[in-house]
Amino acid sequence: MKRLALLVALCTATTAQAAQDTAGLVRYVACPVYRDTDAGRKSGCWLADDRETGKRWDVTESPYKPDWNFAVLVEGRPSANTAQPCGAPALDPVRTSRLDIPCTRHMIPAEGFPGRRYTLPRRNIAPLSVARPVPPGPYAERVFPVYFEFDKDFLVYQYDDWLIDNAVTWIRAAKPKKLVVTGFAATVPEKVSGLELAERPEAAQERAETIAETMRRLVPGLKIETKWEVAAKPTDEPDADGLPWQSQRRAEMRAVF
Amino acid sequence: MVRRAHMACDCALKSAIEPMRKGKRLMHLLPQKSFALPLAALVLALSVGARGGDVPDRWWAPGEGRVLPAVLDYDNANGTLRMLAVGGPLKTAGHPFFEPLGKDGRACVTCHQPSDAMSLSVDSVRRQWDRTNGKDPLFAAYDGSNCPTLPQDKRESHSLLLDRGLIRIERPWPAKSFNGNPVKPDFTIEVVRDPNGCNSGPTYGPEAGKISVYRRPRPVANMKYLLAVGFPFDPKQGYALPLDPEDGKPQSGNLMADNRAGSLRIQMEDAATTHLQMLKALSPAERKQLQDFELRVYTAMQVSKTGGAVDSGGAVAGPARLRDSEPGALGSIGEPVWSEFKGWEKIPADEAAKLTPEQLAMRQSIARGARVFREKMFLITDSAGINSRVGFGNPVRNSCVFCHNMSQMGNDVAPGQVDLGTTTLPFADPWDDLPLFRVTCTGRPHPHYGKVIYTYDPGFALTSGKCADVGKITLQSLRGLSARAPYFSNGLAKDLRGVVDYYERRYSIGYTEQEKQDLINLMGVL
Structure with missing residues (x-):
């Protein structure tokens, strides 16, 4: 029982810590910049500058990508991958949310950067024609x-x-x-x-x-x-x-x- | 399959032999040149109805009682369109698709002609006007004229149909429900310009509860593809697909320009009460006959006038392929769109030697066109349904197959409501004979046009009630294009060159002249 209580306490502490720990994360609002790289479909790059730090981040990996006419709220973690195919260090994981704040649209050329060849994201669903494996029971709340x-x-x-x-x-x-x-x-x-x-x-x-x-x-x-x-x-x-x-x-x- | 092919051959042969007995030249029924067709394809190419002599006119008038053969070919400027009726010949006498059901004497076939890929070309409209001095039921006051209030005996009262192939579509305003859910539109609509009188006055217009827009009839063929559902979600709307209240199955959302009908039943009931002016409801037996027929019809180009049969020399296109393929496949993860022409990319020297230089060049051009369609990347910008709200970003780099993504058909696997700008300013061409509406968003502004939008046709927004959907028109099949000009929902492009030119204007694609011609040649044989 004691062990269970300790485990619960530990878990709670870890959860709270993980949930609130923003160390190493970045969060800012910016007008997005589209870099016109061409490595095939969906290969353009999205960049966003953090005005406070003066850093430009590659935010392309966001599941919801920016609109060049509107500001974005950027939230992410600097990627462990140091490659810069878009000409800036990447945030990954990253989220961009479109805000109702107008921006001057800005597109820059590829300038030799290759961009990323499109690959299906990890979270993509199979067509309906593909049967989903039945998850095993027992089932509970x-x-x-x-x-x-x-x-x-x-x-x-x-x-x-x-x-x-x-x-x-x-x-x-x-x-x-x-x-x-x-x-x-x-x-x-x-x-x-x-x-x-x-x-x-x-x-x-x-x-x-x-x-x-x-x-x-x-x-x-x-x-x-x-x-x-x-x-x-x-x-x-x-x-x-x-x-x-x-x-x-x-x-x-x-x-x- | 074998049985189906035999039935088709029997019918085609019989139809072809009949004129011979009457002393007509069989060669007249064959393609103009020999294209080394396989025997089966050669037999299939024999057909009726389109090529003069004693054969019936290419216009199918309501109530004629003809038999619709299992294989029916019609020539057009780019070659031969073939229609296949799965299950064999159909007696049209008494069939609700072919019989006049309402007071204006029209039948479904009036606007869905076999020679026009089950749509309606403006050439056929003009021909029918000239043949009947404007008395054909096609020109019914309700929607075959610019407005019922106009003098119906004057050509100019039917100018939108005669010049652009447009039928008047009357939509209720405000929109009341979509997919069974009540709708409170988040926009207001005012009439800026009403050149035809059907959006103002005591009877017509938003204040009278009606909005008139003008659209091209969509093809009633290859329906299994338009009804196919590839994935359970509508990424453009951010919901799971709606369910058909009758059978509980998800709806494709690809039937009508404004997606006002999610099923064939709703579509046919809508058409019967409006276009046919039917005073009573379709009976269950009539609905069943209509649905059965619509699911049996396949149409596509069979022969390129210059390049030969599209299922020869390594190409595997044509209506039989459509009939026999599984619908709903996404080209990017399965069979690439228009890869039916891959066999014409590299034609072996011995095969090439059998072709005329013109045939060879056309086949190579069509194959290149398929590649251009799939591979020529450009920036798609400010197009709702693509750049918003799905999350692809604005802009996004992609090619024609981004939206025209279903294998064999080129319609959208997801519900295809997209705003290309064809009906909405500033992208649409300036036309003074169409009504112009001012839409004002009362909630969030439109993601690309802002708070105030000027449009000839709000499209899907008239169904969903959402300002964000203004200008969205459902993508349609790209099959049988050669038989049914003009193109886009409002006939914006008078020919295939006009389609390519519109995309070039809209997205600054940078097509070379060769690429444009290759695309035109491809689209001409779909």
């Missing part, structure tokens, strides 16, 4: 998180669809009594690059309803409840890739038996 851009409820392609597809495969096999979908929003303001950023409280409800609607379509007949919470706290779920801000912007699907 389980939570599936899904993550979003800043202040948005839009399912991120080759990220959220993969998370949901995995969840649906499990849910179809496990047949829970109901699904409780809780939307979270990071509504506590934080100062980033001189801007006070906070998600709208409504984003929490929008996320819950978006996921609920998608799950109604994917698992017809499943009973679904929606809830929402503001002032979201970070988690250390692996699919947030160790980015605490990403983990705050989520919806959770709790399968209840």
